[in-house]
Amino acid sequence: AQANEGLHTQLLKKHTQNKPAEKLLFFSFCSFMCLSYIQDAMLRKQWKRAAEFLTFYIESLEKDFSTEYMGAEILCHRFHNNMKEFSSFIEQMKTLGVKRYLKVSVCLEHAFHLLCNGQIDEAYQNLSLAESWRFGEQTAIQDKEMKLIQAYRGLLDYYSWSKQKNILLEHDLSVEQEMHGCFRKAAMNLKEIIKIPGVWDLFVKCYVDLLEFYGDYSEAREVLNEYAYNSKFPANPNAHVYLYQFLKRHGESKKSLLSALKILHDIVPSHELMIDFHIMLQKSKKRKKRRLGLEVIFAVLDYAGWKENVKAWSCLARQVKQIVISEKHLDWIKQEWDPRRDWWPAFHFSRYSAKRNWQENESLSYEKALVAGILLGKDSKYFKYVSHRGCKAQVKRFRILKKFLNKHNPVYLRLSGLSDSSVQP
């Protein structure tokens, strides 16, 4: 293999020097071999060898073929501690990459690498240098990439701004001027990228932080609204989360908070904030909102990720219990339960999960047993197993639970639409 490798490299070298048209096929074969050598070397973590092959390969490159990634990976490992060598290598890469428009991505990788090594100033310099490059025609892609570089530079500006902010907060007012300069630069760059449709969570957060610090709430709100509601942007749940958090920070009315969360509920019914949403809806006096709260908590528990969440189950248990005690709005539970009747028992209330929940988390099994008892009756597998264990272990609340369900057993019958008790689930 070693000998082959040498041979192929030689051939490749030769053919990159003078490439006759009739030998193009052979040439592409050689470059393919070279690529496989690079991959092989990377797999074996022979970074030096990989770097050598990469230099050959880029020259023979017809189109961008995951070189960016390889370049970055090799860079990170090959020049782990030798920054000078690294820089010379990256310069070479950049020179070679001009034709392929790789420059931008290589440059970004370089900056990330510098950041990983804690050389923030160098990374900043590198990015500003990249901004000044112009090559060929300014295509739309290049324009976007340039914006990306600017945005990352803005991020670094934000970083130094926040450092100076901390100094300022320690009552050292001398940095204020410099800090303001950083703010202006950062804000300018971040503002640009946010206008392009995309997922810019990081940039948006920083920009909003900047604006909030200087008290420009209306601008911040506008940015967040635009990010959340502009239909050109991908439907990003984070945008609504940021908006909600912003509104909450500024003590906005409950109505606007609820409407922000309602949209989040429509996009991602399984989001963590849905518990907050449910609790807020529960506190509401309006019937409609409490009805929505029940819907929200049922939807949350549809998802596998929430299966063993005590908080969610206790929310559901509490609301269901309230409804049962008041004996009003039992139709709400019925409406929610009907589409889930065929799969929730197997999903949540199997004997297997009863056993496991009991072993792992007693309070989870208590909450679930309460819900199972109401929805499936006191003869359901889950309730039977858990209450049996609970009574055996002399836990008081399980005995109370049993009594409660005995008292309210007709509720189950009404939920399941049965008038006589001869049919078992």
Added chain:
Amino acid sequence: SLPAGSWVPSVTPQDILYRGILRRKPGRPAGDSCTSQPLPVLPTQLSHFFVDHPEDAFGSLGKLLHQNFYLGDSKLRVSVHSGLPPCSGCPRKNLVPRLRWFSHLARDWLFEVPLGLLADCVHEDLLLQWASLLFDDSPTGGALAWLPPKDVGARTGRLVYPGGQAMNHLCILPHGVALRRGGGGREGVPWVAGTSWDTAVSRVALCPLPDFVGVRSDYHCGVWRVPGRTGAAPTPLQVIRTSVPASCLTVSPHLPGELAVCTQSGAVYLWSVETGLQRLRHDPQTMFFRDHSPWRWSDFTAHPRVLSCADRTGLQCLDTRVSPGGCHFDLFKVGEEAGCQQGERVVLPMYLGRAYPSQHLVTTQFSVYVLDERLPLVPVLKWAHMMKAPPLFAHLTPGGPGRSHKVLLGASRTQELLLLQYRGEKRGALGVLWGRVSSVPTSQPPCCRDRLPPPPLGLGSEEEEEEEEQTFYLSNLEVIIDEEEEDGGTPVVPEEAECPQEPSANPQPSPAAALRYRRWLKAFSKVCGQPPRHTRPPTFGQKRLFTRKELEEPSAPSALQGQARRWLRQAMRDGGCLQRWDPPPSALPEPPEPAEDPDPLSARLTASWCGDWDGWWEGRMSSSLAQRQRALRERRRRQKRARGRRSLSASFTSSLTYQSELSELSDPDTAPPPRREASPPLGTSPPAAATPPSPEEALLSSQSLRSRGIPKERRKTLRDYLAVWADGPPEPPELPGSQASQLCIPSSQSQLSSASQPRRKRPRMGF
């Protein structure tokens, strides 16, 4: 009927192609393989067909006609009663000798099928076979599954895999029991009644906890329940037959007894053991753009009522609660948004619910994507896997809290394995996900690549919570890669690969050996007084791959294992590797014959071996200097002679070639590693400095540039350009002469610079 333990030979390139070389373009998309035209030799293939299947080619017409022909032999008379039964069942059964003679006589002119039509059919079949040779998606997902033990800590996990001669049996192997292959040893249960070829299992999918196993072959899908007790036979629950080949079967991780089935006609079904099939979609077209591949896939998502549905162009999520085609959203689309390459296609999607409930893995020929259902279409993570063949198998081993998850990718034909570490930490709102994917040193054991001709059918893995150890199973049941042991340098895999496992390679002992063995056995049994149990010639025990002892876990880790484990952890922390990938010792070249007149390199190596390197350097310095000067002078003389008839551009390239020749000449000197470079006394001038003004410098001097008519404003560009080449490479800076040759100047550039020179009759070179 096949000989015991043999495989159905798969089609090889040699069967189809004239030259037997599989030409594959490097960036060829998986689904697009049909468009690359094979070069089948149709006449050869047709003649094979005529010879191998004469009855099909000539049979029935001959059957009609042969009775009315007088074949010239008095014994053969036309018999009225010999009306042949209709052509059904085994064709050979009804082959009358007379008919065979007839077809032998008539085959040149009497064809059953018109030749053109036959050729078309054969060609079509060849194309199909060619496509499946380039990329066969039928084993997607894999046919090997690991059932973890029900009770945590108990070592009663089992391996489920297809077995039997036609791979139509379902075998279950308890943990710690030696493995046999083929007809010997542990027989599985036929999973569908009847032994036809289309019941060969191509996928085994399972849901770990309730122990439901889904089995798929081309036209059948089945659900089995595997009881928790060891040794209990699996019981079939339901089997369905499809009229179109099924391409996917996955078992729900949420609800026991629910499966997703896809057929190649584009139908997606939710199959519940209790309620039967529910069709969710039927669309022969692909989802996002046109692609000819009929492959479809379906998997489950975080919501038990929502299924993901995939074809080669992307993924969609379907809600089963609403009417077919009602509610869906796009999860992944091959295209700009995900930064896909041209020709990239989805190869295998997988739901990563055991690691993160809302994440999916999508592999393509080039990359691995991690997607989040909550923010669809924008991949959370993209990573180029750089495997040679598209990964058809994927297996997730979830890590515990604070540990990374491991994803094992496997390719079918090239037998590559790639183990990835994957970690996503949730931060803030939806989770700015910090992805880290890296390949762990455990990847292709090189010895296995050569030795496993049948492509693997699947992947499985055994999970050990407490120990940092994982055993991965490859479905042709030959390789068990133990991450730890391999990294620790214990040669487990090479040992396994050493034994002759491939029956077709060495199925039987030689007759002489068998004879000797039988004789010995007879004598032995006479002495023992026991008749031998079987008189069949024994075969090698290649079916039994691992002995019970080998599979047994040591009761307590030995000191050596403990140390290996410590090393492994250390290496994983440092990100280094424990075992180097040196070539195996057998691959080391033979020591060369000592030559009478050793070349400079071996002389130097000998000198440095003996420790007299400095002395050699001194001697070399003086002699090589003289040698080089002599060579230079001679070359210059030759060039002078040649210059007259050279054109300008040729002379310019000649300077380049001259340069490289020069550096070749000086190579022996520059070869010593840079570390030692400092040690020889540098007072004697270094070799590069001893040469006359380096050609490159001469090339760059403005005089020579002007002399070649390069305009002033271009000179700087050219000089800068060449300077980049001279400065760039990571070579020791003391060697400018050799650098120029080690770099390679792209042809376009050299052409450019030569083209920029105006034509002059007598070019003057720098020297």
